[in-house]
Amino acid sequence: MKRDGSATPNALLGLLSMGPMSGYDIRQMIPQSIGHFWSESYGQIYPGLKRLAAAGLATKKTERKQGSPDRYVYSLTAKGREQLRVWLKLPVAEEVPRNELLLKLFFGAQTSPSVSREHVRAYLALHQQKLHVYRAIAKRLWKEEANDPRLPFWLMTLSMGQHCSAAMVKWCKETLKELDGIERRHKGGK
Amino acid sequence: MKRDGSATPNALLGLLSMGPMSGYDIRQMIPQSIGHFWSESYGQIYPGLKRLAAAGLATKKTERKQGSPDRYVYSLTAKGREQLRVWLKLPVAEEVPRNELLLKLFFGAQTSPSVSREHVRAYLALHQQKLHVYRAIAKRLWKEEANDPRLPFWLMTLSMGQHCSAAMVKWCKETLKELDGIERRHKGGK
């Protein structure tokens, strides 16, 4: 049995479960849907969709319109829906995430504290901005998708982003204070 | 100018800044150092060290002992230290992290709420355990490395883990309540 190391084909199934789509459509909608915690490039999407069709998990229809390129629109088959449900049940594969900020911070004693401080500052700004974006998305969803049964699940993923970014903002502020202290000792103490 | 897409060689430089080491040593010490936010496999380490030596960033010494295999111990050169400092100053490259849990949760409406609940439950357990581990490490560091000037930086990376896991625990608990509500409506309501 071939074990499926990658979640990519299943991510495509999930996106197709939201409605028939072309590869181009999928790419366009990612920022508005799973973009905050998942990404796919054309190099994955187009061959991936082809493979789904070859495996009988999706069907491909050609849409022709004069004055614009052909579109290949994929729809989930019953088999595809079933495969999606099977994958959703499988335990989540936890990976060791690589965090370059922490890597640099860990070796922070090898350079001036101000270097670390700038990294943390940038991280703070990043997460403050994310919090704004999350709030805007939540507002939009409450208005526009109020009756969609999928709404609660979308809000849960948003909520994780909010919890995480809020924690990061708090950590950044504490860490900046700590770094300031180190810098003062660095300059004043010796 | 060739831009360095990968932080791996610099991670090796950072580890070597802690003292001369063999590839084997590096692999062994990762869980005790940067393991919570970075990983490297032998397939990266051994060729990586060779490249560092070839680039004049590290020197290789052979240690022979009767009754055990040869060890190739690498030490940073002045040039290597300088390169580490240069890399530390470069802005952190933010990547879009892939979170499989969120991906499954986002499509949670395609299956029974209990499926999502189990995933969240596992995530809760994972982060509660991480909190224990972090606390144990912090204790050990305070005792054993109290006078090391690098200690504050190590504690900062630990602290991020603590903030993050604490936020995840909170989110999991809230989300489990929400999922319970959905399940009740699911069963009772219709």
Next chain:
DNA sequence: GGGTGCATGTAATGGGTTACATGATTCT
């Protein structure tokens, strides 16, 4: 005429893990 958007796709390249290969010593 030139940029932008629609729309498809592939090839090159990069980055990384895993499994394998080797071989001595020490512990059970």
Next chain:
DNA sequence: AGAATCATGTAACCCATTACATGCACCC
């Protein structure tokens, strides 16, 4: 005898991004 630990390393494979290639239509 067999397993675990020390220690090095490579080859096969997997996954993913990026750059490139094509081509039409529309707007400035």
